[in-house]
Amino acid sequence: MKIIIAGYGLEGISSLRYFRQAFPDAEFVIADQKAVENAPDGVAVRTGESVFAERLQDADMVVRAPGVPPRLLKTSGKIWSATNEFFDKCPVPIIGVTGTKGKGTTCSLIVAILRAAGQTVHLVGNIGVPALDALPNITKDDFVVYELSSFQLWDLEKSPTIAVVLMIEPDHLEVHTDFAEYLDAKKNIRRHQGIIDTCLYHPTNKYSEEVAATPFNGLLDEQGHATCEYCGDDALDFAHRYAVPDEDQVYVRDGYFCVQDRRICRTDHLRLPGAHNLENACAAMSAVTELPITVTDEQYAAGLESFTGLPHRLKFVAEKNGVKYYDDSIATTPGSAIAALRAFEAPKVLIVGGYDKGADYDEMATEIAKQTVRAVIIIGANAAKIEQSLHQASVTATTVVLGQTTMVDVVAQASQLSRPGDVVILSPAAASFGMFKNYVDRGEQFVTAVENL
CATH class of the missing domain: 3.90.190.20 (Mur ligase, C-terminal domain)
Structure with missing residues (x-):
């Protein structure tokens, strides 16, 4: 069996380490358009601008790094990714967060609240922690929060149990062919969800709503509306906007975070400036309310207070x-x-x-x-x-x-x-x-x- 690691950055290194343990008898090759200087002994290296199009034909499996567009990979083998492998093997439900900006902050707020509630949480993905590195340490009582960029969602074959879709605007157009492709990649966070899964989306952003309205398994009704595979209802009927009071999710009113007309805690427990961060906090708190655990108002407040922001984010x-x-x-x-x-x-x-x-x-x-x-x-x-x-x-x-x-x-x-x-x-x-x-x-x-x- 030959496995090619396509792209050898942080996640490519993690993927090579993981798959070498999973398939100790396989032959491994690193393929990258740039020079590779830190390849392990016994692993062949192929480089060059056209390496993905010309030198992957003999692979049984190509493991794509996030920054490698699937369209560039020319192979008769299976195209896979660390994100797909993690979703396939993870023993617990996943809270996935995507959007153009705010992903890291929202993920970190979810983690802070859950840890304040005494839970064990694994934060992985685009925030800089390779998911496959964390996989062996996850137990059945833990929680996983996965920050998902368009690059990780590009060819995702499973969707998270709880999908959070933040504000979306055109981005990464130097990598994606156009905005339509970028948005279509985002839709994979919703596309493979089941009827019992949850999708929370931005209250005013039309592209976030479009992602939430993505048909389950690609079904459309006669008018072209997204529908649920199981009952034929509009897919948006199974999604909820956060930060607004009429959708049973967390929102802001009179200086408080509230849910269903009940005050949870004051907004000044959030240590981050800006109305956009109030929205991010509403998204994070809404995601937590969807979990099968009890989190007290005091724990919400403590979680918000404990997070003072990520580097380089305002x-x-x-x-x-x-x-x-x-x-x-x-x-x-x-x-x-x-x-x-x-x-x-x-x-x-x-x-x-x-x-x-x-x-x-x-x-x-x-x-x-x-x-x-x-x-x-x-x-x-x-x-x-x-x-x-x-x-x-x-x-x-x-x-x-x-x-x-x-x-x-x-x-x-x-x-x-x-x-x-x-x-x-x-x-x-x-x-x-x-x-x-x-x-x-x-x-x-x-x-x-x-x-x-």
């Missing part, structure tokens, strides 16, 4: 000369930058720009024109594109185009443009490639530059 860095600096480097879409802008009432200096992923910046520019924004600092390869959107929206804030520069220069410029009482937000609305290794590197450089002011 994270407070420091206050310098009366100006507060926030690192939102993970904001790689215009929608996430809009959410960051709306999180603060104080005058803002916004740092945007980077590697373009095919996004449209007009809506972001319109939001900047509405907000109290003192200045916009534009960096990266797509600076001209963003500047054009700002011009079309008649943005009156000071606009400084720095293009390809250092983060030290960017922060120095932000310090000069800001005044006491302002907030400076790194929320790029673009990927980091070109100027930085990744969003983590970008955020860390921002933090260091701020601390050195």
